[in-house]
Amino acid sequence: MTFREFYNAVLNANYTSDEEIAFSLTKVHFKKGEIITEYNQIEKQVYFINEGIVELTIKSYMTEKVIDFFFENEMVCALTSFLTQTPADVRLTALTDCEMEMVHHHELMNAYETGLDINKYGRIITEQAYLRKSNREKDFLCLTAEERYMKMFKTHNQYLHNIPVNKIAKYLGIHPESLSRIRAKLNS
């Protein structure tokens, strides 16, 4: 899906060319393993993933934790940094080769000044980001690691083989050995 198709779907609109949208889109590519946004960098872009998987990590004491994975047809950026324009405490990495469409922060802010549609879109996308964050918090409070894995398995089954096991374990907040036990149990 292109960003324009996604934008039309969210707004129930019918923009027929990228030029009609109030900001410009730039196609970018990242190779597997490439860092998209580094720790302490101020996030100046937001991306729409045409293809690929992006990992969001945070440093915690001496270790690194995986906060989230983002898949095709999703928006991604270091959002707290993007919203506050302060240095990121997270890192975005391409887990596979990625093709994305990129929007600059200043262009989006200009569009927000006067555009009804872009404000609606920004509101709806932020609502979805909130729901995602809130659901993850509730999962951590209320579900076991096994239940959290099952949920991930159900929603993102087609992508899981592209994510190394140790990263899935870091996302679930468990040791890789515990994840192996859960997977063995589910397969038996």
Next chain:
Amino acid sequence: MTFREFYNAVLNANYTSDEEIAFSLTKVHFKKGEIITEYNQIEKQVYFINEGIVELTIKSYMTEKVIDFFFENEMVCALTSFLTQTPADVRLTALTDCEMEMVHHHELMNAYETGLDINKYGRIITEQAYLRKSNREKDFLCLTAEERYMKMFKTHNQYLHNIPVNKIAKYLGIHPESLSRIRAKLNS
């Protein structure tokens, strides 16, 4: 602060009467201990707190956990239920006597259809809700209970005496005894 003053501050606008705003505001009062939104209720309102403290809890297995506290000059509702119009998995309770201004879901949705300012406002408020949720997640991943308490102490010192110790402990995710030890250490 009234909602209108808050709305003007967020939008850098100058609405001089509530009638100019694209939805109606109803003043409501809740007594200390009163439930504002119950588990499994579909959230039909969003509130602006003129005065008081509201607690947001979730059931987790046999216990109840405190997700957040909301104070004066903040918006509050069971937001995931409000956004999705599905039954709430959280409960909102007045921790003190509360005076609030209330907006109905259907009025807000109507205003969102065509209003630039209300979409800007909704976007900005949702961005702030996201930042709050994201910061809490990062605090849980990266800070000790003592550091989390210190942070809460710094930002909401004037309100803490209104919140029972066991609720603060539930918010921090620790036993009340551990919180007593932290407080004793900080006072020594």
